[in-house]
Amino acid sequence: MNSLLFVDDHPLYREGIRRTLVETLAGLRVQVADTPDNALLALRAEPDTDLCLADYRLRDADGLSLLERVGVEFPTVARGLLCAALTPELVQRARAIGCVACLSKDRNADGLAEALNMLFDGGTVFDTSNPEGSERIVTAKRLEILRLAAAGMTNKDIARKLGIAERSVKDHWAHLFEQLEVSTRAEAVGMAYRRNLL
Secondary structure, eight states: OOEEEEEOSOHHHHHHHHHHHHHHSTTOEEEEESSHHHHHHHHHHOTTOSEEEEOSBOSSSBHHHHHHHHHHHOTTSEEEEEESSOOHHHHHHHHHTTOSEEEETTOOHHHHHHHHHHHHTTOOEEOOSOHHHHHHHSOHHHHHHHHHHHTTOOHHHHHHHHTSOHHHHHHHHHHHHHHHTOSSHHHHHHHHHHTTOO
8 A cells, every 4th residue: 555645735735635646546545744844743653654745835844845854854755746836947956855756736636646656656757847838848840740649640641741751750759758758659648638738
């Protein structure tokens, strides 16, 4: 059974996430805390917690400061941010202190559950930006390639439709895999839907 401590100072959001995750992920044990001090108390009571996920903006401190303290006191607990305004700098800072995740609050329940499953399996998940930011990053040509792939077209079909070489389509996929942090066409299309790009 996996266990999660979620730290957020907004009671409605905190409880909503707790309830959603318990309903979505069978067997997940979820604790919640509203402040860094209460989070540390919760971890001292249950030091075998698998993951501590914190909002960046907390009343008494920022989430990264809390996660740094968690890393020192509880080195076996994986750590990550779940926040509303992701920036490249924030993602970089989270990586620098050893976090395994930086997740956008724009993820829906299924997207959050999928990310948590990857984390519990020992993976890492770093959202590059919120869905609006992603739409600015992914070029119009690459969005069209995603749309055509979602419609079932092969790379050859896409190349013919767009009037470009098949090699160019493959190059676009390589960029999309990096931007969306996936490794297959199917995963790229799925991620694009989750980020409301399609």
